[in-house]
Amino acid sequence: VVSALTEAVPTLLARLMTKRKHLRPLTAAAQHALPEWGLWREYLEMAIQLAQLVAFGPLFPVAFVLAYFNDLVEFRLDAIKLNSSRRPYPRKEAMGSFWTNVFNGMVLFGASINVFTLIVHSETLAALDASMVHRLGVGIILEKFFVVVRVFVAIAIPKPNEWSENEIVPLAESTELGEIVARASAHLELPFPDVDQKDATLINTIDSDIETLISRMAVLRYRKSSRPVRVD
Structure with a gap:
């Protein structure tokens, strides 16, 4: 919420204080005068949200609902920032592949966290009076299973x-x-x-x-x- 307010309030105040209203598309010179909007901060917000979900999702399932509403707010904020920033020009950057590797690493790391969190706090295993060694064994098997499924899904998706x-x-x-x-x-x-x-x-x-x-x-x-x- 604080991050959304810090992004939305300055932009909205700037638009309210500006009396000029553009009734037609801006020219190229006017577009160049607008501030440039980068994607690094947007990717960083997505990475932080994904890290919070994979770390605290099993213990706090309501986090997924909160993340959904947070994304709805982010969509509107991105629309506001696009309307008040310079038109993006295509440029060749390696940012996409970098963040793809970050997200893939978080998914694999999240599989381990979720499995062992559920194993430690599982009431079913506690009712069976399973020892910690047996719980760790079940956790390792489930972790490898989810990792293999993740790899097969990545292979099945066709590349561009x-x-x-x-x-x-x-x-x-x-x-x-x-x-x-x-x-x-x-x-x-x-x-x-x-x-x-x-x-x-x-x-x-x-x-x-x-x-x-x-x-x-x-x-x-x-x-x-x-x-x-x-x-x-």
Whole structure:
């Protein structure tokens, strides 16, 4: 709750104190003047929440319900931050793979914590008068079982480069998109250090071309997936 308030209150106050209302989309120069929004803090919040769930979830099941409502609030906060920050530009970073490894490690670590927590506080084993050695043996077996299940699930999920070409439109191989990107890189350097009127006009034109291209490729994908109708 405190984290949500510290994120939402400054943004809401800034919007209330600003009398100017944008009735039309911002230009490229105005977009560049907005503060940049990074994803590091968002990933960090997800990692902290996942760590709390895997550590205290078995002993406090209501934590999952609280996490659900916390995520609903976070969705609205992210929408507010997106509306008040600079439009994100695609950039090649290794942040995704780093946080994927962090989450996978938490899941494996959480399997051990949950199993041994339930084994120690199990009323069924206490009724059977099981010794601590037998409890540890059962815990180790269950832990290895869940780890094997986790590995099989990870193997069963297809990687993006293993998907069928019929399911994904080869956007990167599009000649028209390559021409647009080449035209942009020939005139501009990302990120934009100084955006003048000429560069802003070019950015707006490139954005319009990319939106048109995406719309065309979406229609092409729809036609490709639809069954052709024969007209006699």
